[in-house]
Amino acid sequence: MTKYELISEEIRKRIGTAYYPEDQPIPDENSLAAEFQCSRMTMKRALDLLVAEGLLFRKRGHGTFIVKAALNKRAINVSGHENRGFTKVMADKNVTSQIIRFDVHFPSEEVAAHLSIDSSAPVYDIVRLRLVEEEPYVLEKTFMPVNVIKGIDEKVLLGSIYSYISNTLHLKVAGAHKKIRAAKSDQLDQQYLGCDQADPVLEVEQVAYLNTGRPFEYSFSHHRYDKFEFSTVEITKTGL
């Protein structure tokens, strides 16, 4: 844990417990830096995290203030992470998987393009239903290059592909590009997510890549429209 993260957590806790009055600026950066015995740059960085979370905002020449809208939120995430894909969020829940399809074949033009591979490089074609506490949570359609993610089998699919990639293959996931849209539910969604024919789904299209820069997953996740939503915070640049 770095110094700025520790300080950030302390300030987050203070906001959550109303240690600072919500209608006044919190102490200025120099005072806080003195209190926490750090440089002003480090203090600023700690506050930056909270600004990015939407808990604080700054007014040049005035001070740093608490976002009132954020106080209504349940409890303010103790560790304050909004965007931590699936498994992380589910850390202490019972996550299981059901395999709907598991094939290997040559990729379509589209899949090859998104994975930056040649059409002659085979890909896994996987459809899994993931359940949280026995409840259907998300239906995932996944393409992964066989050359990159070697040795996928049913046993791996019943657990977490991400655990396999990091713990067994010792590869590291660097990030992902996502597109989020609404879609009509298809026959598979209705069958496995248990949704009605008239129910839509929230579709997340994702290209994930390793810390080698190589894309290793192109996937479409379908979530029940009544059980999943995506949260984000938008910050207006101070200069505008």
Next chain:
Amino acid sequence: MTKYELISEEIRKRIGTAYYPEDQPIPDENSLAAEFQCSRMTMKRALDLLVAEGLLFRKRGHGTFIVKAALNKRAINVSGHENRGFTKVMADKNVTSQIIRFDVHFPSEEVAAHLSIDSSAPVYDIVRLRLVEEEPYVLEKTFMPVNVIKGIDEKVLLGSIYSYISNTLHLKVAGAHKKIRAAKSDQLDQQYLGCDQADPVLEVEQVAYLNTGRPFEYSFSHHRYDKFEFSTVEITKTGL
């Protein structure tokens, strides 16, 4: 324009024009700092922007690399902004509005809570269809406290509420919290967005707040499922 933004743009341009080979690290931070005549901190900050955009990623002990998946993207946004709400993105397009409903009344419990106001404080209740180049683009249901955003009338609603808030009221928007989900289209959606009864919509629930910390807008935006998607980049923390 700050130094780190200028440097960031230059590097973004270089990536877009394949100035750097994509299978090798870009020059290290000290070399780049020397080339751009800045400190290493400033150089790092310039690169941070590109990492946040998903164009670059870093490997401690190795170097900074180009994300191959990002190169496929059309042209790499010249100024690289993903999350700039409506009006900004539409800068050079013809945006018009059609007023579906315009009322003032007392807020429901839910609306009052999201706007952090008392149930006795009246709110505008607005439904607008927004069109881009004459095409229906989004149907917005908006609640705003009358005490905060004074003087809204039909003329304002036909243009941009945001312009009115900044240019006439001289208030500043600091940010917004958003939730994105899929929903069934209702009768209004079908009528105004021209979607079929079976078509879903992408719903964005938003609480926007001023640089006074005061929430001023609680809204639900419905987008046609086939014409709108939300893009985002997820970065895995290097420590994990």
Next chain:
DNA sequence: AAGTGGTCTAGACCACGGA
């Protein structure tokens, strides 16, 4: 040991807003 990125410092100057 050498080279990379990650953090942190102490201090400087600038931009903005209010007294």
Next chain:
DNA sequence: CCGTGGTCTAGACCACTTT
């Protein structure tokens, strides 16, 4: 004018990876 946050610097030390 002063106090605020925003940027920038020059340098230090640490963590990680390869040689």
